[in-house]
Amino acid sequence: MVRAVGDSESEQKVIDDIANFGWHCVNIHPEGEHVGYAFTVGLFQTYGHPELIIFGLSAKVAHQILAIAADAARSGAPVDLTQPTDALINDYLCCFVEVPPSQYYEHVGYCTWYYQGNGFPLYQVVWPSRDGMYPWDQHATPGFRAAQPVIAAVPGGT
Template sequence: MTSEEKIVSDIKSYGWHIISVFEGSESYQFSYTIGLYRTYNVPELVISGLPREISCSILSHIVEDIKSGKRVGANMKSADYIEGYSCYFGLVDKPKYAEYFGKALWYYNGDNFPMLQCVWPNSDNLFPWETKMVFNQDILFNN
């Protein structure tokens, strides 16, 4: 089964698929969903800078809430997904799509879908734009 066939199969069976991209270095890692927009009419989701198991777990938790009718949106904070911390959802800038979301662009035949980034804070519960501390995550939106 090709990766494209797997994406289509998972979306047909489960309503969504997850892609993890880990390009040989700890600094370039992210996971994102495909199919949420078509299945549930909600934005796709991306999280970066965390190990695959953690990012997939967080995304799966958010998707379970979506399936139950809960929604996340741009410029929203939530304490529901990372124990003891809030996360922030920002609307990803379309010019970033080509660099990060190739399989989603293939599936949707273009960039006609919204994508929210789930941004995690540091141990002081501060987001990258609130502190000078270096974070290991790419911010894909303007805030």
């Protein structure tokens, strides 16, 4: 697989982290109305595991959750992305939805740079509210939905 050369300090950090740790975590926390999020770069190349993106959590918590998934992939027992799991957040079932490539450019620019295109799978980690709701649930609050936009087709097509 051909990958980009690090032309800037931040690009070189991505390359170095992937070489040293197998993956890199990018945290995006914009000002204003946009929701913060984090995503992986390198999981697909290093472990054959889809890249992951998660919205609406602090940089620290998002990194911890993505690190759990990366550690599972490294150990050879990756998280099953077809089933809800509490392996990422104790006592809360996270779901995974496949993100279409049409969303890559807007959300995971470092991935498209690193892989030189959209030739990698990407899944969104969707976490529940404290009362077990997901953003697509009818009774989820507008605030919860706004904090965690779902950028993929939701389960059941709702």
